[in-house]
Amino acid sequence: MADDAPRRDAALVALDWGTTTFRAWLLDGTGSVLDSVRTADGALTVSERTDSARARAAAFEATFAWLCRPWLDEHPGIPVLCAGMAGSNHGWAEAGYLDVPAELSGLADRLTVVPAGDSVVHIVPGLRDAGPDPDVMRGEEVQLVGALATAADRPETVVLPGTHSKWVRLDGDRVTGFTTAMTGELYGLLMRDSILARLATGEVGPKASAAFARGLEAEAAHGDERGLSALLFTARPLVLAGRLGSAEVADYVSGLLIGAEVRHALRGDPAAVVALCGPPSTEDRYRLALERGGVSVRIVEEDAAVHGLWRIALDAGLASLTPTATPASVLTAEEQPS
Structure with missing residues (x-):
């Protein structure tokens, strides 16, 4: 890298901790990915040998520290934002739900804070339909945020295939309802x-x-x-x-x-x-x-989750957007450095 190239400082550790898969990204101040990790250490695997909430929390903390240790050592105090089944009642810490209809922007106001050694992890709540046909989602809500952040228009229906596929109905940024298929x-x-x-x-x-x-x-x-x-x-x-x-x-x-x-x-x-x-x-x-x-x-591109986590981190004040430098080639003569 050239000496005058802009430095890409790490600004956020973003976690998508699903039932069967653990995904993590190290993001810079523009939300771009500096590094990533993907393993089979999903919430089900991490929790299966624990017999209490305390033991389960310890297992999640140890797995997080093991998988993200190089980032945490290099960037002490970096904020951490986590979504997915780590926030379920059999995960790291129960992060609750927002009841639909719900604005996706409200997710940033309901983060659950979990100490993790020298780090502090913030867990995103899920979404819940408490109507006559109740339903829940946890993890897919950040994919929705990311999908809308990168969309040219606002879809009324979003399908999120997975272990438990979600069919989500939207009115702008507002989730009006959803259905799950196993x-x-x-x-x-x-x-x-x-x-x-x-x-x-x-x-x-x-x-x-x-x-x-x-x-x-x-x-x-x-x-x-x-x-x-x-x-x-x-x-x-x-x-x-x-x-x-x-x-x-x-x-x-x-x-x-x-x-x-x-x-x-x-x-x-x-x-x-x-x-x-x-x-x-x-x-x-x-x-x-x-x-x-x-x-x-x-x-919608595959990495909607990481875009969604970055958007929520900005809304919650966990990260701030770093302005991108203007290349010297496009500066006017008056703006060129002497």
Whole structure:
């Protein structure tokens, strides 16, 4: 780096601590990523061997310190903002919920403070629908903030695929309601612990395959008549009959599950345009399912969570935006240094 290049000081440690995955970013004063960490140390793994709230909190603190120690040592006192299942009732510390309808800007006013050695961690609350059909989300709210921060317009429906997929209804920056589908978790259980797991010889790929499309078509044609559980079993006789390859089972099952989720969600809450915010591993499959349902899909970049955490940190006063320097090449003659 040139001596006169602007220094990129670290301004925030941002954590997205999900059920199965831990993600962390070291951000500079513009919200740009300086470094990142991703591991399988999700909240479920961290908490599974603890038998009390105190032991659980200690386990989360130790995992955080271990995974982020180089950043914390190099930047003592750096603020830390955390979202996800670390703020659940079986996480680091319960961070509560905002009840919908709710403005996403209100998340910054309800942070839960947790001491962690020489650091202080601020945990973002989740969102809760306390109506006749209650629902909760924790972690996806920061993805929503990030999606809206980078969007050219304001979508009315955002789909967030994951272990527990979320279908979120928006009015500007206001969350008016949402629905959860356990699609990702069901897929994991079926492909690990069911009879279907014995048939499958491969995992789903990042792109929608012909076997996935076959699952979509089967669910669309027979889902109402036969039901999802009956259709899932069809993978077995299809393999036995030589009409479905063992390497195609995972994609076929994924097609049935995602097809059922998307078709029923659109039936309950029709949408012409949907913003899709998820990892590359599921993006193409959800896009295909949505487009087959007659929906126009707008893809939101994968790192919506880190953008959302940065936005919340700014709103909460945990970080301040560093002005970007104007390159010397665009300065006027009067502005050029002598």
